[in-house]
Each structure stands twice: as C-alpha cells, then as structure tokens.
Amino acid sequence: MATRSDRKQVRRSGAVLHDSFLRHRNWRWAKIASLLCLVLILIYAFDNPIPRPEGDTVYGYTLGTIGFGLILWLTALGIRKRRMSPGVWSLKAWTSAHVWLGLSLVVIGTLHTGFHFGWNVHTLAYALMMLVILSGLFGVAVYASLPSRLSENRGELTETQMLEGLRAIDRQLHSAAQPLNARAAGVIQASLDEDAFGGGLRARLRSGKLDNATTRAEHDLRTMAGEIPADALARLLSLLSQKHGLVAQLQRHLRLRAILEIWLYVHVPSTIALIAALIAHVVSVFFYW
Amino acid sequence: MSFLIHAVSVSATGREIRRSRRLEDARITVGRDPASDIVLTDLEVTLNHAELIQTGPHRLIVRAVAGIPFTIDGRSTLESEVDARAGTEIRIAGFRLEIAWDEAESAIGVTVERYGLPGGGDEERDERQLFTLVGVAPSRRLLAWAGALIVLLAFVAWPIASYMAASGKKLTSEQMMAGAAGFHGDRSWSAGPLSAAHASLQNNCTACHTKAFVSVRDDSCKTCHASVHDHADPEKLRVALAPDTIGGKLSLAVAHAFNRPAGRCVDCHTEHKGQAMQIAAPNQKFCADCHSDLKAKLPETALGDTKDFGTAHPQFRPAILIQPGANPVFRRTSLDAHPRQETGLLFPHDLHLSATNGVARMAQALGQVKQGGLECAGCHTPDPSGAGFQPVTMEKDCQSCHSLAFGRRDGQVRTLRHGDVAQAIAQVRDFYGAGGGTSVQPLEGYARKRPGDFAAAQLASLAAPGGSTGQAIRALFAPNGTCADCHRITGPSRAGAVDYKIAPVTLPDHFYVNGWFDHRAHATESCASCHNAPKSNDAREVLIPGIATCRNCHVGENGGGIAKKAQVASNCAMCHVYHKDDRRGATAAQRQEKRKFAQPSPAASVRDSG
Numbered sequence: 001m002a003t004r005s006d007r008k009q010v011r012r013s014g015a016v017l018h019d020s021f022l023r024h025r026n027w028r029w030a031k032i033a034s035l036l037c038l039v040l041i042l043i044y045a046f047d048n049p050i051p052r053p054e055g056d057t058v059y060g061y062t063l064g065t066i067g068f069g070l071i072l073w074l075t076a077l078g079i080r081k082r083r084m085s086p087g088v089w090s091l092k093a094w095t096s097a098h099v100w101l102g103l104s105l106v107v108i109g110t111l112h113t114g115f116h117f118g119w120n121v122h123t124l125a126y127a128l129m130m131l132v133i134l135s136g137l138f139g140v141a142v143y144a145s146l147p148s149r150l151s152e153n154r155g156e157l158t159e160t161q162m163l164e165g166l167r168a169i170d171r172q173l174h175s176a177a178q179p180l181n182a183r184a185a186g187v188i189q190a191s192l193d194e195d196a197f198g199g200g201l202r203a204r205l206r207s208g209k210l211d212n213a214t215t216r217a218e219h220d221l222r223t224m225a226g227e228i229p230a231d232a233l234a235r236l237l238s239l240l241s242q243k244h245g246l247v248a249q250l251q252r253h254l255r256l257r258a259i260l261e262i263w264l265y266v267h268v269p270s271t272i273a274l275i276a277a278l279i280a281h282v283v284s285v286f287f288y289w
Numbered sequence: 290m291s292f293l294i295h296a297v298s299v300s301a302t303g304r305e306i307r308r309s310r311r312l313e314d315a316r317i318t319v320g321r322d323p324a325s326d327i328v329l330t331d332l333e334v335t336l337n338h339a340e341l342i343q344t345g346p347h348r349l350i351v352r353a354v355a356g357i358p359f360t361i362d363g364r365s366t367l368e369s370e371v372d373a374r375a376g377t378e379i380r381i382a383g384f385r386l387e388i389a390w391d392e393a394e395s396a397i398g399v400t401v402e403r404y405g406l407p408g409g410g411d412e413e414r415d416e417r418q419l420f421t422l423v424g425v426a427p428s429r430r431l432l433a434w435a436g437a438l439i440v441l442l443a444f445v446a447w448p449i450a451s452y453m454a455a456s457g458k459k460l461t462s463e464q465m466m467a468g469a470a471g472f473h474g475d476r477s478w479s480a481g482p483l484s485a486a487h488a489s490l491q492n493n494c495t496a497c498h499t500k501a502f503v504s505v506r507d508d509s510c511k512t513c514h515a516s517v518h519d520h521a522d523p524e525k526l527r528v529a530l531a532p533d534t535i536g537g538k539l540s541l542a543v544a545h546a547f548n549r550p551a552g553r554c555v556d557c558h559t560e561h562k563g564q565a566m567q568i569a570a571p572n573q574k575f576c577a578d579c580h581s582d583l584k585a586k587l588p589e590t591a592l593g594d595t596k597d598f599g600t601a602h603p604q605f606r607p608a609i610l611i612q613p614g615a616n617p618v619f620r621r622t623s624l625d626a627h628p629r630q631e632t633g634l635l636f637p638h639d640l641h642l643s644a645t646n647g648v649a650r651m652a653q654a655l656g657q658v659k660q661g662g663l664e665c666a667g668c669h670t671p672d673p674s675g676a677g678f679q680p681v682t683m684e685k686d687c688q689s690c691h692s693l694a695f696g697r698r699d700g701q702v703r704t705l706r707h708g709d710v711a712q713a714i715a716q717v718r719d720f721y722g723a724g725g726g727t728s729v730q731p732l733e734g735y736a737r738k739r740p741g742d743f744a745a746a747q748l749a750s751l752a753a754p755g756g757s758t759g760q761a762i763r764a765l766f767a768p769n770g771t772c773a774d775c776h777r778i779t780g781p782s783r784a785g786a787v788d789y790k791i792a793p794v795t796l797p798d799h800f801y802v803n804g805w806f807d808h809r810a811h812a813t814e815s816c817a818s819c820h821n822a823p824k825s826n827d828a829r830e831v832l833i834p835g836i837a838t839c840r841n842c843h844v845g846e847n848g849g850g851i852a853k854k855a856q857v858a859s860n861c862a863m864c865h866v867y868h869k870d871d872r873r874g875a876t877a878a879q880r881q882e883k884r885k886f887a888q889p890s891p892a893a894s895v896r897d898s899g
Contacts, residue, residue: 050572051559056480058540116563121444121477159420174332178321182335182355185321189332197419201426254420261422268429273436280444284478287449288498289505289548 022140024096033100037107044111054114055122055285063112067105068278071129074102075271102136105129121284125277128270135266142259150256153249162250166196169243176235184224188236191217196247197254204258210248214240290315290343291396294327298403311396315343319381320354327401333382341399347373347390349397373397447474455495462513469493481561484568497560503548510554518868526552529579529586557867573597573846573860576867598843598859599850607800607833614793621802624836629829633794635775638822638832641668651690665816675809680798683707691774695765696720705771710791714762721758762787800833805864 022030040063049057055064077098081091089097109129117123157165170192177188194213218240225233292312300306317326322336329338335355342350353359353367360380361369371377373390380386384403391398418424451474468489475494483491490496497509511517520526530552532538541551557575558568573596579586581596593603604625612618613633622628641648641663649662657667668686670679683691684707693705695717703720706712764770766778766789777792817823819834844850846860 050574051562051566054480054562116481118479118481119477120479120481122480124440124444124477160416163416163419175330177332178323178330179336180332182357185332185335192332197425201422204422204425257420258422258425262426265422265426265429265432269432269436272433273440276437276440277444280440283445284448284475285480286547287452287501288475288478288494289502 020144021092021095022099022144024092029093029096029100032097033104036101037104040107040111052114052116053111054116055112057114060112060114063108067108067112068282070101070105070108071271071274071278074098074105075275078268078271099136099140102133106133121277121280125274125281128274128277131270132267132274135263135270139263139267142263146256146260150253150260153252153256155249157249159253162246162253165246166243166250169239169246173236173239173243176232176239179229179232180236181227184221184228187217187220187224191240191243196250201258201262204254205262207255210244210251212247214243214247218244291394292317292326292341292343293391293394293396293398295398295400297400311394317341317399318354319386327386327399329381329384329401331382331384331403334384338381339379341388341397343397344370347397349373349388351379443474444477448478449475451475452495452498452501455493456499456501458495460493460496460512465490465493465496465513479561482564483560484562484566485564486568487560488564504550505553505555507554510558520867525587525590529583531586533586573862576861576865597845597847597849598861598863599840599845599848599852601849602836604836605801605833607831608797608802609800609831610795610797613795617795617797619797624831624833628831629827630797630831631829632796633777633792634796634828635777636828638825638828640826642823648690655689657689665820665822671808676805676807677799678808681796687775693771695771705765710789713765714787714789717761717765718758721761759785759787762789805866 043059044053047053047057047059049059054060077094080094109126113122113126117126154162173188174192177185180188190213218237221228221233221236221240228236290313292314294310294312294317296308298306298308312326314326318337318340319325319327319329319334320336320338321329321331321334325337335357337354338357339351339353339359342352344350349371351359351361351369351371356367358365358367360366361371362377371388373388376387376389378385378387384401387398387400387402389398389400455469455473455475466489469492471492473492473494476492478494479491482488496512497505499506499509521529532541544551559566560568562568577596580592580594581601582594583590583592584594595602604623606621606623608619609622609628610617610630610632611620613631640646642665643649644661646662649658652658652663652667653660657663668681670685671677672679681687688707693707694702695705696703698720703716705716766772766780766787768778772778772789772791776794778789779792780786780789782788811819819838820832821834822832825832840850841853842855843857843859843863844852846858848856848858
C-alpha cells in the first residue's frame with residue numbers, strides 16, 4: 001500500500017516537474033518496444049527456415065512488412081508534429097513511441113536481413129535505415145544533454161534580448177566612434193559590419209577561441225591609443241568588451257542550437273531516401289519475383 | 290551665396306522628420322566631424338570628407354577632401370561640377386545628398402538622407418529563423434528530394450531500363466554460360482551471389498527472371514537442364530503436395546495470391562544464397578514434407594514413410610532375384626523378411642573365404658595368396674568407376690581354380706567350352722571319336738588338386754581302358770562330376786540319354802533400383818564389416834546389409850539416431866535422387882555423373898575422405 005502511494009507520489013511529482021518523452025508514462029513505449037524485440041528474437045531463434053533465414057522466408061516477409069509499415073508510421077511524426085491539435089495521442093506520447101519503436105527497427109531490420117549483406121539495393125535500404133536510427137539516437141542524446149547547457153549559457157536572456165542587446169551596443173559603438181579618425185573608425189566599422197550569425201555551417205558548429213572583428217578591434221584600438229581621445233577610447237573599449245562577451249555568448253548559443261538541429265539534416269533527408277530505397281527494394285523483389 | 294540643408298530622418302513609428310536650416314556661405318564642409326556643416330554619422334565617412342563650393346548662381350563643385358571618392362549619379366569620382374538646376378545625387382557611405390535649386394528660397398538645396406542603417410540588415414531577415422540553421426545549411430527539403438530522386442533513378446529506373454533492354458532476347462544455354470558483358474543496372478537488385486554453378490549468370494538477371502512480376506518458372510531452368518526428369522507422376526505430386534494444415538493452406542493461398550505457384554524447381558533449389566550454397570543438395574525437409582506421411586496422403590504408394598535416415602527410415606527393399614535365366618525376375622523385398630534368392634549357382638562363400646581349408650591351401654599353392662585364404666577381391670573386381678563391381682564370370686574369376694581341362698592330345702590341353710552344354714558334349718565326343726581311343730593322361734602337377742582336374746582324371750580313367758564316350762559324358766554331368774561342382778543339373782530324360790540341362794544362372798550386379806551406394810566412400814571398411822560372407826554357407830543367402838548395419842555409422846541429417854562407430858550426417862540425397870531416372874540407367878556409373886552435383890557438404894560426410 002505504501003509502495004503504491006509512493007509510486008503515485010513519484011509519478012505525480014514527475015508530471016509536475018518534467019516527464020521526459022523517453023520515460024513517458026513510466027517507460028511505456030520502452031517496455032512495448034523491448035517486448036516486441038524479445039518476441040521477434042525468440043521467434044527468429046526457433047524458426048528454422050530452409051535453406052537459411054533471410055528476407056524471403058515466411059518470417060522474413062512478415063518482418064519486412066512490419067518494418068516497412070513501422071517506418072512509414074515513424075515518418076508520420078513529421079506530419080503529426082506540425083499539427084497543433086492534440087488528437088488521441090499527445091505529441092509527447094507520439095515522440096516517445098517514435099524513439100522507442102524506431103530503436104526496435106534495429107532488431108526488426110537486422111532479423112529481416114538474416115545477417116546477410118551485399119552491395120545491392122537491399123543492403124542500401126538497411127544502411128539508410130541504420131543511418132536514420134543513428135542520427136536519431138544522436139538527436140535523442142543532444143536533446144537529453146544540451147537544453148540545460150543552452151539555458152545555462154543564455155542566463156536570463158531570451159534570443160530577442162540577445163539580439164536587441166547586440167544592436168544597442170552597436171548603436172552606442174557607432175555614436176562613440178564618431179570623433180575617430182578614418183583608421184580607427186574603420187576598425188570599429190569592421191566590428192559593426194561583422195554578422196554574428198555569418199560564417200556558414202562550419203562557423204556555427206565550430207567551438208574554440210573567439211577571434212572576430214570585435215576582438216581585433218579591442219586589440220587594434222589599444223595600439224592606437226595616441227590617436228584617440230582618452231575618454232572616447234575608454235568608452236569604446238568598454239563597449240567592445242561588452243560586445244565581445246555578448247558575441248561569445250551568442251555564438252555558444254548558436255553552436256548549441258546548431259547541434260540540436262544539425263542531426264535533423266541527416267535524419268530527415270535519409271528518411272526520405274530510405275523510403276525511396278524501400279520502394280526500390282519492394283519493387284525489385286516483386287519485379288524479379 | 291547660400292545653401293539650404295534639409296536633414297531627413299525617420300522616427301521609430303516610421304514618420305519622416307525634416308529639419309531645414311540655411312547656411313549663408315559659398316563653401317560648406319561635409320564629414321563625420323561634429324564641426325562640419327553637414328555631419329554624416331557614418332564611420333565610413335572621414336572626419337572631413339568632402340566640401341561643396343558654390344561657383345556661380347546655380348553652380349557648385351563637389352570635391353573629396355580626404356582623397357576618398359564619392360559617388361555622383363552612379364559614378365565614383367573625387368571632384369565634380371554640378372548645375373543645381375539640373376539636380377544631382379551624391380552618395381557618401383550610407384548617406385544620400387540630393388542637390389536641387391530651390392527657386393523660392395533662391396538657394397542651393399541639399400537634402401541629406403540616410404539610406405542604410407548602421408549594424409546592417411538584420412531586420413531584413415526573419416528573426417525567428419535567425420537562430421536556426423535555415424539559410425546556413427542546405428535545405429532539408431532539397432536534400433530529401435535529391436536523395437530520393439538519386440535512389441529512385443539508380444535503383445528503380447536503371448534496373449528497369451536494363452530489364453527492358455535485355456527482355457525479349459532469348460538466349461541459348463551457351464550464351465548464358467558465356468555470361469553477359471558490361472554492368473547491368475538490375476544487378477543491384479540481386480539479393481545475394483548465385484551458387485557457384487550459376488555464377489556466370491550473375492550479370493544476366495533475365496536469364497531466369499524472364500517476365501516482370503512473374504516468379505521464376507521451370508521453363509527458365511529447362512533452357513539448360515533439358516534432360517531432368519520429373520520426380521513422379523504430376524497428378525500424384527499434386528495430391529501429395531497439397532497441404533493439410535491450416536498454416537500450410539494459408540501459406541499456399543498467400544503464395545497463390547502473390548503469383549508463386551507451388552512445385553517449381555526453385556522451391557527446393559533456392560538461389561541467391563551465396564556461392565557456397567549447394568543448390569543441388571536440398572535439405573531433407575523438402576523430402577520429409579511429403580514422405581513423412583505419404584501413405585496417408587497417397588494410399589496406393591508402395592513406398593514406406595520416412596523422414597530421417599537415423600530415426601525414421603524403413604528397412605531396405607533390395608531387388609531380389611526370384612527367377613534366374615535369360616529374362617530374370619526380380620522382386621523388391623524387405624531385408625526384414627530374410628529373403629533368399631536362387632541365382633542358379635552353388636557357391637558357399639564360407640568355403641571360399643576360409644583361411645585354413647583345402648581352398649585356402651590351393652590358393653596358396655597357386656600363388657594367389659601368400660597366406661590365409663582367398664580374398665573377396667580375388668573374384669570381385671571393382672568396376673572402372675569404383676562405385677560397384679564388374680560381373681563375376683567363370684572365365685575371369687573361377688576358372689583359374691575350377692579348370693575345365695579334360696584331356697591332352699598332341700601336347701595340347703583340351704578344355705570344355707563353358708556355358709554351352711551341347712558344345713561341351715560335342716567336344717568330348719570329338720575327343721574320343723576322332724582320337725580313336727588315344728590315351729588321355731591326367732594333367733600333371735596339380736592333378737586331383739583342382740576340382741576340374743579331378744573331373745578330368747575321372748573322365749580319363751573311365752575312358753582309357755575301353756570306356757565309351759557316353760560314359761565320359763555321364764561322368765562329366767554326374768553329381769560328383771565337373772559341372773555339378775557349381776551347377777544344378779537335371780537329366781538325363783531316360784537311361785542312356787545325354788540330354789543334360791544346367792539350371793540358368795543369373796548373378797545380380799546391383800540390388801538397389803532407386804537408391805545408390807558407392808563402395809569408394811567405404812574404402813576404409815573391410816568387406817566383411819558389412820557383408821557377412823565369411824559365415825555364409827549357402828549361395829541363396831542375400832549378403833546385402835540391412836539398415837541396422839548402415840546405422841552403425843550413418844545418422845540422420847541433423848544427427849538423428851544413435852551410431853556406434855562414426856557419426857556421419859546423412860540426408861536423403863546421399864543415397865537417393867529426386868529426379869526420376871530411367872530405372873536400369875541409374876547404375877553406379879551414371880550416378881557418378883550425378884554425384885558431381887548432388888554432393889552433400891564435405892563437412893557432413895565421409896564421402897570425400899576415401
């Protein structure tokens with residue numbers, strides 16, 4: 001009795017705090033997927049097809065049909081998540097099932113192959129499926145670990161506030177730089193011109209020491225101390241230092257967001273390629289029946 | 290000499306604000322320096338950037354001071370003369386200076402307006418997408434469509450194009466074996482390498498897959514395998530193959546719905562399972578599917594139910610000779626019935642194989658063996674293939690001991706013709722008649738040692754002191770005479786006649802009609818370990834071993850049964866062929882040819898060890 005109420009308590013508090021989609025409803029989909037895998041592995045172990053287990057046995061065709069249907073359903077998450085209406089299943093339930101049943105495809109797909117691979121469309125479909133699953137695993141992993149780091153880095157700032165802060169500093173830099181000569185003004189202008197969002201995909205994903213027009217401006221301005229009125233220099237250096245900090249924070253933010261997103265650029269296109277490969281796989285089987 | 294300066298700015302709400310002031314001067318300065326007449330707050334503008342100098346009532350010169358060019362009506366220059374009435378537009382960094390003659394104020398109007406904002410262009414982008422990878426990474430949609438298109442082109446369109454190009458071309462078996470040139474797109478559809486025998490067809494899918502969406506039919510196989518026989522009467526096959534379980538019926542219905550008729554060659558001979566797969570040595574399950582309860586399905590069958598050699602196989606039923614002669618009659622009889630066969634010959638194996646009796650001593654005296662008695666191989670010569678044995682003949686295998694020499698004249702030994710009673714009688718008559726009673730000496734040396742010489746000596750002793758030809762002939766066929774050593778003799782029909790008859794002899798050369806047995810594979814064994822010849826004292830005994838003897842070493846395909854000596858996994862194909870051969874044609878020699886294809890895997894058999 002005590003245990004039951006304890007469990008209830010845990011569940012209630014979990015629901016109040018945060019119930020990860022992975023452990024949705026006390027790991028419901030993890031249990032269902034594990035049970036499914038276990039049953040399929042047991043059938044595989046006791047099935048003794050002639051001449052060998054592969055996709056073209058009765059069990060092989062069954063696994064293939066289950067797998068294809070599952071893949072199509074898993075792909076439908078892309079449609080479901082765009083529809084705001086909750087429907088019978090919440091998006092969280094749907095995502096939980098997507099992850100756990102998607103993982104069970106490793107077992108379904110591999111048993112379907114009967115552990116036979118080759119340089120052909122069939123193994124291509126298998127490889128694409130594994131690529132989709134691995135990229136999805138990466139996605140689950142970063143969703144489990146990065147959001148906390150993201151919010152830690154962001155502090156109290158929202159993205160809009162970060163953007164506004166950057167613009168405000170830029171405006172101040174611009175006005176503070178007005179008395180500067182052409183050389184010094186050029187250095188500040190370079191900092192103003194630089195797009196914190198620029199540099200392409202590699203810049204987004206790159207980590208390491210910050211080296212940009214703002215840091216260079218900080219450095220260059222100090223070397224020009226003689227050419228710049230002292231009060232303007234002090235103000236500019238203070239502004240550049242603020243901007244430096246904000247840009248670093250923004251770029252950490254962008255990097256984390258990019259990692260949170262980049263796997264989808266593998267996951268989604270390879271899913272579509274996988275469906276194309278599955279169509280080719282099924283067509284080939286029936287074409288050369 | 291005056292300028293009218295209009296400074297235009299835009300309020301936060303987007304409202305345009307104009308501030309105008311009049312400068313009574315012929316020369317005004319433009320720059321970032323707050324002391325300039327026109328201040329341009331852009332860091333690209335130098336402190337003292339340019340100046341406007343009025344040269345006439347409506348004319349002025351625009352000149353760059355710091356050597357940084359400005360743009361006037363689209364072209365970049367350091368100095369330009371302008372007519373204010375015609376108007377012009379000067380651009381310096383992010384500012385636009387529009388010059389026009391103001392008739393009402395009688396001054397040169399300069400409208401200063403900012404057209405680019407500092408910190409540039411973020412507002413133009415969607416702020417919501419600014420933090421995402423949209424625009425940074427290639428579009429997911431584009432990647433998806435491109436990937437799908439590439440896959441569909443390479444793995445659907447190309448293979449179908451290859452099929453279209455190749456279909457309709459009927460190849461001969463030689464062309465198929467030669468293989469196809471180039472890489473065919475449909476090769477990417479191959480589910481796995483073909484068996485070694487079909488490896489040359491790897492690039493030639495349409496050799497077997499002749500029609501799209503139609504499963505491989507036997508016609509494709511028969512292009513090359515033209516002489517393969519059916520297993521049994523097709524109608525009986527249909528009855529026997531009909532599934533009796535719900536699962537089997539369901540499976541058949543599904544196969545039928547998907548256009549895969551049952552009973553095709555490929556049902557047993559599965560392809561695309563790798564080079565090492567023995568396509569011609571099907572699993573015993575294929576046989577057991579029907580034969581485990583064939584009697585129930587096909588009551589008229591003479592075959593016993595079987596599903597595993599080690600555990601469920603009926604006793605052998607060799608073809609037992611029941612009537613020797615020119616047209617011998619055989620009947621398949623179970624060895625459990627201890628059948629006896631009348632070959633027409635009197636031949637006790639034990640007598641001939643004894644190591645100590647007179648036969649053994651004679652063999653030693655003749656130098657056939659150094660010690661002990663005769664060996665099986667003394668009479669049984671393997672056939673050229675080694676699988677079976679050549680027929681035993683009097684001339685080759687018996688006569689070296691059982692001599693038919695009966696007399697000597699003019700230094701020549703006379704020998705009776707074997708196998709022709711009338712001829713033998715004529716030979717005796719000729720000898721005595723033409724010789725006019727010439728004395729016949731018993732053959733020297735081995736006299737009375739060999740059965741034949743014994744007979745010849747009898748003949749001679751009867752004939753020499755005035756004995757008649759008739760007596761000699763009667764002695765020949767007498768119960769203790771030469772012929773009766775080995776043959777059953779009938780006659781004469783009346784006293785004094787010589788119409789003797791010898792019972793017909795037929796020595797079967799093989800006993801199994803449908804199964805096969807290869808002696809070579811058993812070379813490690815002695816003959817007597819299977820054939821109980823040393824203890825057989827009656828030629829009518831069948832010395833073919835029963836299944837219990839085989840099971841000393843042979844177990845079922847999956848190890849079923851208990852073997853005392855070895856554990857040789859034995860599937861059906863080790864002894865049987867599926868495809869019905871011409872009955873008498875299924876001899877060891879012809880099976881030799883088949884063995885090449887139906888060899889069970891070496892690991893499961895001792896066949897190759899010999």
